[in-house]
Amino acid sequence: MATNDNLVEVEDLYMYFPVTAGVMRRKIGDVKAVDGVSFNIKKGETLGLVGESGCGKTTTGRCILRLYEPTGGKVTFEGQDLTALNQRNLRSIRKNMQLVFQDPYASLDPRMTAGDIIGEPMLVHQLVSGKEYKGQVDELFRLVQLEPYMADRYPHEFSGGQRQRLGIARALATRPSLIVCDEPVSALDVSIQTQIITLLMRLRQELGLTYLFIAHDLSVVRYISDRVAVMYLGRVVEITNSDELYDNPLHPYTQALLSAVPIPDPVVDRQRKRVLLAGDVPSPVNPPSGCTFHPRCHQAIDICKEQSPEFRDIGNEHWVSCHRV
Ligand SMILES: Nc1ncnc2c1ncn2[C@@H]1O[C@H](COP(=O)(O)OP(=O)(O)OP(=O)(O)O)[C@@H](O)[C@H]1O
Numbered sequence: 001m002a003t004n005d006n007l008v009e010v011e012d013l014y015m016y017f018p019v020t021a022g023v024m025r026r027k028i029g030d031v032k033a034v035d036g037v038s039f040n041i042k043k044g045e046t047l048g049l050v051g052e053s054g055c056g057k058t059t060t061g062r063c064i065l066r067l068y069e070p071t072g073g074k075v076t077f078e079g080q081d082l083t084a085l086n087q088r089n090l091r092s093i094r095k096n097m098q099l100v101f102q103d104p105y106a107s108l109d110p111r112m113t114a115g116d117i118i119g120e121p122m123l124v125h126q127l128v129s130g131k132e133y134k135g136q137v138d139e140l141f142r143l144v145q146l147e148p149y150m151a152d153r154y155p156h157e158f159s160g161g162q163r164q165r166l167g168i169a170r171a172l173a174t175r176p177s178l179i180v181c182d183e184p185v186s187a188l189d190v191s192i193q194t195q196i197i198t199l200l201m202r203l204r205q206e207l208g209l210t211y212l213f214i215a216h217d218l219s220v221v222r223y224i225s226d227r228v229a230v231m232y233l234g235r236v237v238e239i240t241n242s243d244e245l246y247d248n249p250l251h252p253y254t255q256a257l258l259s260a261v262p263i264p265d266p267v268v269d270r271q272r273k274r275v276l277l278a279g280d281v282p283s284p285v286n287p288p289s290g291c292t293f294h295p296r297c298h299q300a301i302d303i304c305k306e307q308s309p310e311f312r313d314i315g316n317e318h319w320v321s322c323h324r325v
C-alpha cells in the first residue's frame with residue numbers, strides 16, 4: 001500500500017468504553033464502540049462513513065482526531081503516528097485536523113460573537129498577528145458566503161444554515177488539511193442541506209481539503225463521497241468507491257441500507273427488490289458470535305454464526321467481509 005497518497009491511515013483501531021455497575025463502579029464489561037477498524041483516506045478525497053445509529057461512526061471520527069485515546073490500534077496522519085505523539089506535538093498537529101459537528105447551535109458558544117467564534121482558533125494556535133486578525137476573519141466569512149458585517153452578531157441571530165456556515169468557517173480557521181464532518185447536514189432542512197453540501201464541495205476543491213464525511217443519509221453520501229465505508233457494530237463491513245457501492249453492493253447490510261433509500265423514479269422504485277432489515281442493532285457490549293450481522297441477515301448460513309468473516313479485497317479495491325460473497 002503506497003503510504004504517500006494517504007493522508008490518514010487507520011490500522012486495526014479499537015475503542016472500548018467501560019461499562020460499570022454499583023456504587024463501587026465495578027467494571028462489568030465494555031461497549032465495543034469501535035472493534036477493529038482499518039481504512040485509509042487519500043489526500044484530497046472524501047470518504048463517506050455510513051451505518052445505523054450507534055454503530056461507531058462518531059467514535060471512529062473522534063479517535064482519528066485523537067479526541068479519544070483509542071484502546072488499541074494505530075492512526076497515522078500525514079505520515080505521523082498520532083497514537084505515539086506526546087501532548088505538545090499533538091497540539092501542534094491538531095490544527096491540521098478539524099471537526100464540523102451535526103448541531104451547529106450546540107457547538108457554538110452562545111456568549112461569543114460570530115467573529116470571535118471564527119477567530120478564536122487562529123489566536124489559540126497563534127496563527128495571526130494582531131494586524132492581520134480582522135482581515136483573516138473577514139476572509140473566512142466570505143469563504144463560507146457570509147457577510148463580514150455579521151461578525152458582531154451572536155449565534156442565535158443566525159439561521160440554522162448560517163450557523164453551520166459559522167461552524168465550517170471556524171473549522172477552516174486553522175487551515176486544516178483534514179476535516180471530519182460528523183453529520184453536518186442532518187439537523188438542517190433539505191433545501192439548506194444542498195447548499196451546505198455544495199459549499200463543502202467547493203471548499204474542498206478550492207482549499208484542497210480531505211474529508212471524512214459521516215452520515216445516515218446514503219443519498220447525501222453518494223453525492224459528496226469518492227469512496228464509502230459502511231459500518232456495522234463497530235466494524236467496517238464494506239468499502240469501495242461510491243459508484244461501485246451503489247451499483248454493486250455486496251454486503252447484505254449495505255444492500256439493506258441502500259434499499260431503504262428512495263429512488264426518484266416511482267416506476268423503478270416500485271419494481272426493485274427490497275431487502276428489509278429485521279430487528280434492531282444488537283448491543284455493542286455483547287455482539288453476536290461469528291459475523292455480528294448474522295442474526296439480521298437473510299442470507300446467513302451455519303458458518304456465519306461461528307466464524308467471523310475476513311475483510312478481503314475482491315478486486316478493484318472493493319473490500320467486503322461476508323462469507324456469502
Ligand atoms: N463516551 C462514551 N462512553 C460510553 N459509551 C459511548 C461513548 N460514546 C459512544 N458510546 C457508545 O458507543 C457506541 C457507538 O457510538 P457512536 O456515537 O460512535 O455511534 P454513531 O454511529 O455515531 O451513532 P449516531 O449515528 O447515532 O451518531 C454506542 O453504543 C454508544 O452508546
Ligand SMILES: [Mg+2]
Pocket residue numbers: 057058059182
Ligand atoms: Mg454519531
